[in-house]
Amino acid sequence: MNRQPEYGSSATAPESAVEPLFGEAHESANRCIRCGYCLPECPTYRSMGREAQSPRGRINLVRAAAEGRIDISGDMASPLDLCLGCRACEAACPVGVPYGRILEAARTASASAAPATGDQKRRRRAERIVLRHLFPHPRRLRLAGNLLWLAQTTGMKSLALRFSPQGIVPPALMALGGAPPPIDSPRRRPAPGAVYPARGKRRARVAFLQGCVMDALLHRINALSIELLREAGCEVIIPRDQVCCGALHAHQGDPSGAAALARRNIAAFNAAGADFFVNNAGGCGAMLRETAHLFEDDPRILPQARAFQEKWRDLAEVLVEFGPLPVRKEFPGVVTYQDSCHLRYVQKAAEAPRILLRMIAGERFREMDAACDCCASGGIYNLLHFRESMSILDQKMKNVAKSGANVVVTSNPGCHVQMALGINRAGMKNKTNARHLAEVLAECVLDRDGGSSES
Amino acid sequence: MAPECLERLRSIFPGERLLLDPADRLSCSFDASFGEYVPEAVVQPKSKEEIAGVMRLANEFLFPVCPRGAATSLSGGPLPVKGGLVLDLSQMRARLEIDRENMLAIVSPGIITGDLHREADAAGLFYPPDPSSSAVSTIGGNLLENAGGPRGLKYGTTKEYVIGLEAVAPTGEIFRTGGRTVKNVTGYDLTRLIVGSEGTLAVVTEAIVRLLPRPRDRRTLLASFPRFIESGRAITRILASGILPAAMEMMDNACIRAVEAYEPCGLPADAEAVVIIEVDGHPRAVEDEIEQCARCCREAGARDVRVASGEIERDRIWRSRRMISPAIARMGPTKISEDATVPRSRIPGMMERLVGIREKHRLNLVVFGHAGDGNLHPNIITDKRNKEEMRRAEDAVGEIFQAALELGGTLSGEHGIGIMKSAYMEKEVGEAGLAMMRRIKDAWDPNNILNPGKIFPEPGRIKVNLTE
Numbered sequence: 072m073n074r075q076p077e078y079g080s081s082a083t084a085p086e087s088a089v090e091p092l093f094g095e096a097h098e099s100a101n102r103c104i105r106c107g108y109c110l111p112e113c114p115t116y117r118s119m120g121r122e123a124q125s126p127r128g129r130i131n132l133v134r135a136a137a138e139g140r141i142d143i144s145g146d147m148a149s150p151l152d153l154c155l156g157c158r159a160c161e162a163a164c165p166v167g168v169p170y171g172r173i174l175e176a177a178r179t180a181s182a183s184a185a186p187a188t189g190d191q192k193r194r195r196r197a198e199r200i201v202l203r204h205l206f207p208h209p210r211r212l213r214l215a216g217n218l219l220w221l222a223q224t225t226g227m228k229s230l231a232l233r234f235s236p237q238g239i240v241p242p243a244l245m246a247l248g249g250a251p252p253p254i255d256s257p258r259r260r261p262a263p264g265a266v267y268p269a270r271g272k273r274r275a276r277v278a279f280l281q282g283c284v285m286d287a288l289l290h291r292i293n294a295l296s297i298e299l300l301r302e303a304g305c306e307v308i309i310p311r312d313q314v315c316c317g318a319l320h321a322h323q324g325d326p327s328g329a330a331a332l333a334r335r336n337i338a339a340f341n342a343a344g345a346d347f348f349v350n351n352a353g354g355c356g357a358m359l360r361e362t363a364h365l366f367e368d369d370p371r372i373l374p375q376a377r378a379f380q381e382k383w384r385d386l387a388e389v390l391v392e393f394g395p396l397p398v399r400k401e402f403p404g405v406v407t408y409q410d411s412c413h414l415r416y417v418q419k420a421a422e423a424p425r426i427l428l429r430m431i432a433g434e435r436f437r438e439m440d441a442a443c444d445c446c447a448s449g450g451i452y453n454l455l456h457f458r459e460s461m462s463i464l465d466q467k468m469k470n471v472a473k474s475g476a477n478v479v480v481t482s483n484p485g486c487h488v489q490m491a492l493g494i495n496r497a498g499m500k501n502k503t504n505a506r507h508l509a510e511v512l513a514e515c516v517l518d519r520d521g522g523s524s525e526s
Numbered sequence: 527m528a529p530e531c532l533e534r535l536r537s538i539f540p541g542e543r544l545l546l547d548p549a550d551r552l553s554c555s556f557d558a559s560f561g562e563y564v565p566e567a568v569v570q571p572k573s574k575e576e577i578a579g580v581m582r583l584a585n586e587f588l589f590p591v592c593p594r595g596a597a598t599s600l601s602g603g604p605l606p607v608k609g610g611l612v613l614d615l616s617q618m619r620a621r622l623e624i625d626r627e628n629m630l631a632i633v634s635p636g637i638i639t640g641d642l643h644r645e646a647d648a649a650g651l652f653y654p655p656d657p658s659s660s661a662v663s664t665i666g667g668n669l670l671e672n673a674g675g676p677r678g679l680k681y682g683t684t685k686e687y688v689i690g691l692e693a694v695a696p697t698g699e700i701f702r703t704g705g706r707t708v709k710n711v712t713g714y715d716l717t718r719l720i721v722g723s724e725g726t727l728a729v730v731t732e733a734i735v736r737l738l739p740r741p742r743d744r745r746t747l748l749a750s751f752p753r754f755i756e757s758g759r760a761i762t763r764i765l766a767s768g769i770l771p772a773a774m775e776m777m778d779n780a781c782i783r784a785v786e787a788y789e790p791c792g793l794p795a796d797a798e799a800v801v802i803i804e805v806d807g808h809p810r811a812v813e814d815e816i817e818q819c820a821r822c823c824r825e826a827g828a829r830d831v832r833v834a835s836g837e838i839e840r841d842r843i844w845r846s847r848r849m850i851s852p853a854i855a856r857m858g859p860t861k862i863s864e865d866a867t868v869p870r871s872r873i874p875g876m877m878e879r880l881v882g883i884r885e886k887h888r889l890n891l892v893v894f895g896h897a898g899d900g901n902l903h904p905n906i907i908t909d910k911r912n913k914e915e916m917r918r919a920e921d922a923v924g925e926i927f928q929a930a931l932e933l934g935g936t937l938s939g940e941h942g943i944g945i946m947k948s949a950y951m952e953k954e955v956g957e958a959g960l961a962m963m964r965r966i967k968d969a970w971d972p973n974n975i976l977n978p979g980k981i982f983p984e985p986g987r988i989k990v991n992l993t994e
Binding site: 146 | 545547548549550552553554556557558570596597598614616617638640659661662663851852855856859861
């Protein structure tokens with residue numbers, strides 16, 4: 072037996088993607104001291120139990136791929152594809168390895184390399200449809216949501232499921248169809264360019280991000296968020312020409328797509344003359360707060376990007392800072408909170424939503440076990456890796472059930488949809504529902520509108 | 527690995543627990559020490575019978591088998607240095623049972639040590655060994671490496687707590703050692719032989735560990751000393767006064783400055799040493815003892831003594847200790863962490879030698895460690911891509927070992943020999959001592975199947991090799 076056995080047959084000569092990967096990720100990956108402190112924090116390591124599905128394993132694979140020792144599209148890509156990108160590992164890392172950056176560099180490299188397996192090809196196609204042809208186009212997204220809702224209500228669900236390859240695409244969106252957010256008439260949708268005055272004394276002027284998914288599928292939550300901000304003394308403007316934050320693009324290996332969207336948002340928001348920029352989606356906020364790294368090689372736009380990223384806040388942070396909100400009635404029932412990974416680990420705002428929930432529910436806000444563990448929504452992870460995602464989600468639902476909560480509150484649309492799906496799968500639909508933080512706050516704070524919502 | 531051999535492995539591990547993908551094999555090629563050795567296959571056993579099957583197969587086809595827990599080893603314990611098969615035991619974690627009445631726990635090898643801490647605590651009990659990796663490392667790995675930690679001074683290391691094992695021999699027999707009683711003198715103490723054997727004598731499939739009543743209270747202080755020698759004097763005074771603290775951690779000036787530069791914790795940058803002392807036990811006893819510790823520090827020349835008044839302050843004190851690792855990691859990508867240990871009275875002598883080594887080899891060397899039990903952690907911060915500096919580091923490591931031995935100490939207090947220190951074994955245990963160890967290994971594992979290349983020096987290798 073050899074002392075240093077050969078790698079598998081898939082080891083190939085360095086490809087064109089190797090060099091950029093080396094430049095982008097090798098130095099960062101080399102900082103890993105392999106202590107393994109990230110292992111227990113990683114949701115996919117916990118569910119799959121393999122080193123290759125841990126942050127330490129993945130960092131090492133990226134390093135090996137950057138050195139041309141393993142194949143990018145085959146050996147490196149599969150374990151990296153299965154990463155949720157929750158970045159809990161970054162918070163646990165004692166030496167500050169920038170895992171998020173390594174992951175993005177690896178995804179970019181594997182996106183530019185040829186797919187190695189049929190499975191990868193199928194996923195790549197699904198990814199492209201979603202990223203290029205769906206998310207950047209609000210009208211298509213809206214249409215997709217409505218169609219799915221229609222499919223659900225007319226009983227076409229099983230048909231749709233049968234025609235989707237491996238049940239990959241529809242189930243998560245189907246769950247949304249199963250518990251559809253009430254689609255309001257378009258005239259109630261917050262209008263671009265609109266200015267909403269603060270209620271009472273104006274304490275800040277904020278510019279609000281509508282977001283792509285939030286605007287298309289959950290825009291009522293946007294309307295409620297704006298009302299809550301006004302209630303907290305914020306004048307709210309909806310900058311014209313704002314677009315999707317680009318998080319999904321950056322995470323799926325399309326940094327130039329992300330940068331193009333970021334440029335438009337920098338122009339739109341910096342022109343708004345606001346004290347803060349506010350969003351109500353943990354994933355979008357994390358992306359926006361790290362905008363500058365997209366422009367590190369572009370000194371012309373870098374200062375604007377830095378100024379832009381400094382101004383972003385999550386809705387909950389602003390409501391806590393300018394509150395307290397006037398609570399008109401206590402929230403009925405038991406509430407628990409599912410952390411948005413990117414709100415917690417990237418934006419470091421885990422406390423603000425909890426402060427607000429305690430404010431409206433008091434003792435009836437109950438932490439579930441492992442609330443900070445990722446729910447495996449992961450942007451579009453649940454669409455691309457349905458089986459892996461569900462195994463993590465089903466574990467999470469046991470903790471939800473144990474908490475005895477009637478409402479699982481989230482701060483991100485991906486988590487919101489995933490929780491709704493989990494509740495359906497666990498057969499808890501008649502006693503528990505998933506709601507965005509803005510919805511439950513609105514019910515207790517606002518006079519009208521919020522109080523009557525059901526979702 | 528021959529096709530027939532793989533076929534037989536597959537029949538033991540049907541489904542997804544036999545891993546052959548390059549990504550999976552590469553992912554089991556390293557630990558927290560040095561080097562990368564890619565195995566030919568990885569298996570994730572769930573039962574002792576599967577492991578016994580693997581061992582019989584390995585003896586038939588003569589391939590190495592290397593047990594692996596969470597791979598946090600700092601000495602190369604789980605590395606498949608001769609290739610072969612990695613036995614990934616991290617998923618073998620069916621059992622974690624606290625027997626409150628008999629004050630013991632029964633654990634599967636893949637149980638995370640931190641989970642054992644938590645479960646014991648929930649039952650009002652206490653599992654003392656606390657390696658800094660305990661949130662990650664498995665109890666199986668802790669056992670085979672005989673892991674220590676800050677509490678070693680008062681509570682001893684892992685071996686003090688293991689009273690029974692179920693194990694698979696290198697030749698495939700399943701056997702039990704010890705049992706559920708604290709007292710047990712029946713025959714040879716195979717339990718203690720296997721604990722700390724670095725996975726070379728048996729694969730542990732279940733362990734019975736002793737638990738203690740949880741201490742009811744604890745108090746902590748931080749003392750800074752203008753001169754290093756004074757910190758040593760304080761430690762000696764405390765121990766001579768009849769107090770046995772649960773932990774006595776020290777850091778040297780280089781370490782203090784690294785921590786303060788990384789995240790200011792209020793440590794005095796000009797102090798030559800800072801010592802953290804924690805006492806635990808009955809509330810009234812710890813109250814009295816912490817005061818006495820503070821007095822000893824002042825009398826020995828401490829400039830500043832801070833006694834924590836509550837959990838928040840205690841946490842702040844320990845925070846400075848926890849910041850050492852990230853702080854020194856910022857100084858360079860490669861950290862060579864040693865654990866040479868000397869009799870307590872020789873700590874000042876060892877510090878002097880370490881300063882000499884740092885200057886001679888022009889290296890960034892910081893020292894912290896468990897001062898109460900003489901277990902120092904000299905850390906060399908370097909960059910493994912700088913071959914010339916790495917060679918100086920190799921020489922320095924050799925001199926650190928030499929110094930520890932000359933002062934009556936040992937190569938390793940708690941990390942293990944592995945591949946990192948095997949070249950120095952004979953210097954510590956002597957030719958005959960090493961031969962006795964080898965006889966045991968040969969008798970248990972005639973085909974040298976289980977974790978070969980560890981503990982025993984490779985022929986011709988006379989010093990640590992960090993550059994290959």
